[in-house]
Structure formats: structure tokens, C-alpha cells
Amino acid sequence: MSSAWKIVADLPDPELPVVTIADLGILRDVTEDDQGRVHVQITPTYSGCPAMETISEDLVEALLSAGYQHVDVEFVLSPAWTTDWMTEDAKQKLLAYGIAPPGAVGHGGAVALPLSVRCPQCGSLDTRESSRFGSTACKSLWVCRSCHEPFDHFKAL
Numbered sequence: 001m002s003s004a005w006k007i008v009a010d011l012p013d014p015e016l017p018v019v020t021i022a023d024l025g026i027l028r029d030v031t032e033d034d035q036g037r038v039h040v041q042i043t044p045t046y047s048g049c050p051a052m053e054t055i056s057e058d059l060v061e062a063l064l065s066a067g068y069q070h071v072d073v074e075f076v077l078s079p080a081w082t083t084d085w086m087t088e089d090a091k092q093k094l095l096a097y098g099i100a101p102p103g104a105v106g107h108g109g110a111v112a113l114p115l116s117v118r119c120p121q122c123g124s125l126d127t128r129e130s131s132r133f134g135s136t137a138c139k140s141l142w143v144c145r146s147c148h149e150p151f152d153h154f155k156a157l
């Protein structure tokens with residue numbers, strides 16, 4: 001692994017500073033040629049997320065300040081990113097941060113009931129979506145009926 005990879009991989013996500021862009025699984029490749037030019041490939045998460053521009057600026061800035069002279073960023077759209085690319089570690093960090101990670105979904109019963117999201121505070125499945133959009137387009141806002149705490153759910157793709 002190149003040192004450029006390490007610099008990029010350690011960058012926090014601008015909206016979810018508890019996870020790095022490598023944790024999220026959006027970092028595809030970082031190559032460095034013998035002239036010191038760095039080429040970074042990232043796959044955008046949700047198309048509605050403005051974070052990609054910020055991530056792109058952040059990583060260029062981080063590489064330039066580390067002494068790299070030429071940095072270019074390529075957005076790789078195919079295959080599309082899904083929440084499956086997020087590491088288990090990232091999901092645990094989100095949970096510890098009070099955000100229900102994608103996949104924290106359980107069935108309400110044996111029959112086909114609507115899916116509910118497990119409360120990151122108390123673990124209850126007795127929750128409801130209070131707003132389709134949370135603090136960002138990537139997340140929806142939920143409320144727990146057991147502990148009455150609101151929480152963000154990172155939507156699964």
C-alpha cells in the first residue's frame with residue numbers, strides 16, 4: 001500500500017466524522033506513478049449526497065499538503081456503491097455514535113409487517129420513521145417508542 005493510499009484512507013467522512021472514507025467503502029483505488037502523480041478513484045454514495053465534492057476537495061488538499069504535486073480524482077460510477085461495502089467496523093462506529101447503521105433492521109413479527117429499525121439507544125424494534133429525510137439525504141430520522149429518543153438511520157442501499 002502506498003503512503004498516498006494511507007493519507008486518503010484515513011480521511012474522515014465530512015458528514016459522519018466517526019468513520020473514514022475507507023470504512024465507508026467508497027475508496028476504490030489510489031495509484032502513484034514514479035513522477036509522484038496521484039490518481040484517486042472513489043465511488044459516490046447516495047446521488048443526493050453533497051458530501052462527495054467535500055470529500056474530493058479534502059483528499060486533494062490532504063495529498064497536496066503531504067507533498068504530492070499532482071492529484072486527480074476520478075468518480076467511478078459503476079459498479080454502484082451499496083451499503084454492503086461499508087465495513088462491519090464502520091457500522092459499529094455508527095452505532096456507537098447513535099446512528100442506526102444500514103442492516104440494523106428487523107422484522108416486526110412472523111408475518112410480513114413493515115420493516116423497523118433497531119434503536120441504537122435501547123435496542124428496541126418498536127420504532128417509527130418520523131421524517132423521510134434526517135439531517136442529510138443519506139439518513140432518515142426515526143423515533144423510538146420505547147425510550148422516546150430520536151435517532152438517525154443511515155439508509156441501506
Ligand SMILES: [Zn+2]
Binds near residue numbers: 148
Ligand atoms: Zn430506544
